[in-house]
Structures are given as structure tokens and as C-alpha cells.
Amino acid sequence: MKVVLIDDVKTNLMILELMLKKFKGVKSISFEHPVRALEWCKNNHLDLIITDYMMPEIDGIKLSKKLREYKKEDPIPIIMITAHGEEKVKMEALNSGITDFLTKPVNKAEFQARVKNLLKLREYQLKISNRAEWLEEEVKKATIEIENREEEIIFRLSRAAEYRDDDTGHHIKRMAFYSYTIAQALNLDKKFTEMLLKAAPMHDVGKISIPDRILLKPGKLTKEEFEIIKTHTLNGYKILENSNIQLLNLSAEIALTHHEKFNGEGYPYGLKGNNIPISGRICAVADVFDALTSKRPYKEAWSVEKSLNLLKEERGKHFDPDCIDAFFNVLSKILEIKERYKG
Ligand code: C2E
Numbered sequence: 279m280k281v282v283l284i285d286d287v288k289t290n291l292m293i294l295e296l297m298l299k300k301f302k303g304v305k306s307i308s309f310e311h312p313v314r315a316l317e318w319c320k321n322n323h324l325d326l327i328i329t330d331y332m333m334p335e336i337d338g339i340k341l342s343k344k345l346r347e348y349k350k351e352d353p354i355p356i357i358m359i360t361a362h363g364e365e366k367v368k369m370e371a372l373n374s375g376i377t378d379f380l381t382k383p384v385n386k387a388e389f390q391a392r393v394k395n396l397l398k399l400r401e402y403q404l405k406i407s408n409r410a411e412w413l414e415e416e417v418k419k420a421t422i423e424i425e426n427r428e429e430e431i432i433f434r435l436s437r438a439a440e441y442r443d444d445d446t447g448h449h450i451k452r453m454a455f456y457s458y459t460i461a462q463a464l465n466l467d468k469k470f471t472e473m474l475l476k477a478a479p480m481h482d483v484g485k486i487s488i489p490d491r492i493l494l495k496p497g498k499l500t501k502e503e504f505e506i507i508k509t510h511t512l513n514g515y516k517i518l519e520n521s522n523i524q525l526l527n528l529s530a531e532i533a534l535t536h537h538e539k540f541n542g543e544g545y546p547y548g549l550k551g552n553n554i555p556i557s558g559r560i561c562a563v564a565d566v567f568d569a570l571t572s573k574r575p576y577k578e579a580w581s582v583e584k585s586l587n588l589l590k591e592e593r594g595k596h597f598d599p600d601c602i603d604a605f606f607n608v609l610s611k612i613l614e615i616k617e618r619y620k621g
Pocket residue numbers: 492493494495496497498499507537565566567569570574575576577588
């Protein structure tokens with residue numbers, strides 16, 4: 279513990295120093311000039327100040343006010359020593375941040391009791407502030423941990439839902455990273471962009487309700503079969519809707535709207551243009567590009583060139599033109615992702 283002694287009379291300082299000797303582990307530093315004391319306090323750690331009231335330049339009250347200004351977050355205890363006749367300043371002193379008083383001539387027992395109590399107070403102050411810092415750290419760690427777990431569980435659920443036609447999980451990985459990359463190219467809010475990355479893998483969880491004979495059918499679907507396929511959007515939404523987890527609300531929105539088309543000819547609602555949430559408009563581009571370039575039970579994988587031609591052709595029809603432009607602006611990144619999660 280570090281105690282700062284301030285008195286313009288040298289002999290007084292010596293007496294205080296002597297009385298402090300009894301305290302083990304306490305170091306003191308003495309100042310005859312309050313301005314210099316303040317200067318030192320500004321730049322150093324200290325645990326207790328014992329200051330005279332009446333001094334040239336700055337009195338004990340002004341000194342205390344200045345110190346409280348410098349160390350706003352740190353309520354260092356301050357003892358002020360007053361002489362007889364200075365009693366009336368005590369009220370003002372308390373208001374300006376003085377913690378306790380001693381009266382001249384300083385009584386040894388009284389001095390030791392005050393100092394002991396205030397050092398104890400200081401010890402608790404430091405403990406609480408360390409603990410608050412420690413707790414804050416722990417809460418941060420725990421929050422990150424929870425978020426990671428949420429994401430992992432969500433991703434594994436998405437994989438379970440996709441397992442029948444995507445047993446590597448690569449389709450949902452590619453589709454999520456494509457969506458993320460398009461959102462970045464559109465300069466969307468960073469938090470939203472990151473959430474999109476985590477929510478996009480769930481776009482097709484509703485497929486869990488589609489029977490194998492339709493989902494895995496090697497040939498073209500009949501009209502009735504396609505009507506059943508369409509229900510995967512609403513069914514996905516029903517699985518994910520009304521959550522307290524923000525991420526799930528976004529994935530519900532994506533599940534519902536990733537097959538809407540910009541020209542209003544999509545499903546389930548035939549929403550048009552900006553009535554389709556931006557998440558759905560982005561995921562539509564990502565989903566179709568991946569479907570085209572991948573092998574499906576009903577089709578071979580298309581070449582990148584042929585797939586890009588379809589995206590261009592459908593700009594403003596199936597797809598939001600801005601999302602298509604963004605996609606082409608970051609095409610090299612898209613192709614890197616395709617390479618990274620191939621198969
Ligand atoms: P998916 O295979 O992941 O395809 C997603 C979307 O990519 C399709 O949505 C469509 O917009 C686009 N897409 C995929 N393949 C082609 C294609 O060969 N040509 C064109 N022009 N676009 C293509 P869509 O059509 O709403 O289909 C939703 C899901 O329904 C498909 O997801 C797939 O699981 C299933 N599906 C669609 N058509 C057939 C089919 O003829 N046979 C079978 N077995 N399943 C189909």
C-alpha cells in the first residue's frame with residue numbers, strides 16, 4: 279500500500295512518517311508542495327492520502343477536488359488534518375471528497391485507527407474492482423461460448439435436415455459463404471452480414487417434411503410433386519418462427535423467402551421486388567448458383583459458365599439486380615469458396 283503525505287511544514291511530515299512506521303507493507307512518500315504532490319498522484323498508483331488543510335498555493339480541499347477530477351474512477355481515501363478553528367470547513371471538505379479527518383496535534387492512537395480503517399477500506403475497494411473486472415472478462419468468455427454452441431447446434435440441425443441429399447454438409451457451407459460474400463459486396467451492416475452467414479444454412483430445414491420419393495426422384499417432378507416441394511418454405515418457417523434467438527428469426531425469414539422471385543413469380547407468396555426481405559433476395563442467388571453447379575438426383579452439375587449465364591439472364595427476373603451485380607463484383611471470392619467446399 280502506498281500512502282501520500284502532504285504538509286508544508288517539514289517537521290509535521292516527519293511525525294506522520296514516524297507514526298506510519300508501525301504499518302507493515304505500507305510505503306509512504308512525502309511532499310511539502312501540494313502542487314508537486316498532485317503532479318505525482320496524477321501519474322502513480324496510490325492507496326491513501328493524508329494532507330494538511332492550510333497550505334500555500336492549494337489547500338487540502340482544493341487538492342482533494344483536483345485529485346477526484348484526475349482519478350474519476352478511483353475513490354482513493356483522503357484524510358485531511360485540520361487545526362483548531364478550522365472545524366467549520368469540515369462540511370465543505372466532505373462535499374469535496376475528503377473521506378475523514380484528524381485534528382492537530384495528531385493523536386497517535388487516533389491516527390493509527392483512522393489509517394488502519396481506511397487502508398482496510400482501500401483493500402476492499404481494490405478487491406471489488408478486481409472482481410468486477412474479472413467477472414466482466416468471464417461474462418464475455420461465457421457469451422462467446424454460448425454463441426458458438428448456438429451456432430454449432432444450428433449447423434448440425436441443418437445438416438440433419440439436408441442429410442438425404444447433402445451428406446457432406448458442403449451445400450449448406452457453400453450456400454452460407456456465398457450469401458455472406460454477396461452481403462459484404464452489398465456493403466450491408468457488418469452484424470447483419472455475420473448473422474446471415476450463420477442463419478443461411480437453415481434455409482432448407484423444411485425439406486425434412488418432403489418424402490424421399492419426391493426429394494430424391496431421379497427425374498423431373500410432376501406438377502403435384504412440385505406443389506409438395508414448395509411446402510418446404512412454409513414448413514421451414516414453421517420450424518424456426520417465434521424464437522427468442524435472433525439468429526433463428528433471421529433463418530425463419532430466409533426459409534420462408536429464399537424461393538421468392540424479384541418479378542413476383544416465386545413461392546410461397548409471390549412477393550415482388552423489395553417486398554422480399556434482403557436476406558431472401560441474397561440467399562436466392564447463392565442457392566441457385568450452388569444448385570446449378572452441383573449434381574442433383576434430377577440433374578448433372580452445370581459448368582460455371584452456363585450457370586453464370588443463367589444468373590445474368592435472370593437478373594431483374596428471378597433475381598434482384600443489385601444482388602446479381604454484387605455477386606459478379608466478388609466472383610473470384612465466390613469461386614474460391616466453391617473450390618474450398620467442393621463435392
Ligand atoms: P435445388 O435442387 O437446391 O434447387 C434450388 C433452386 O435452384 C431451384 O428452385 C431452381 O430455382 C434452381 N435450379 C436448380 N436446378 C435447376 C435447373 O436445372 N435449371 C434451372 N433453370 N434452375 C435450377 P426450385 O425450382 O424452386 O426447386 C426447389 C427444390 O425442388 C430443388 O432444390 C430440388 O430439391 C427440388 N426440385 C426442383 N425440380 C426438381 C426435379 O425436376 N426433380 C427433383 N427430383 N427435384 C426437383
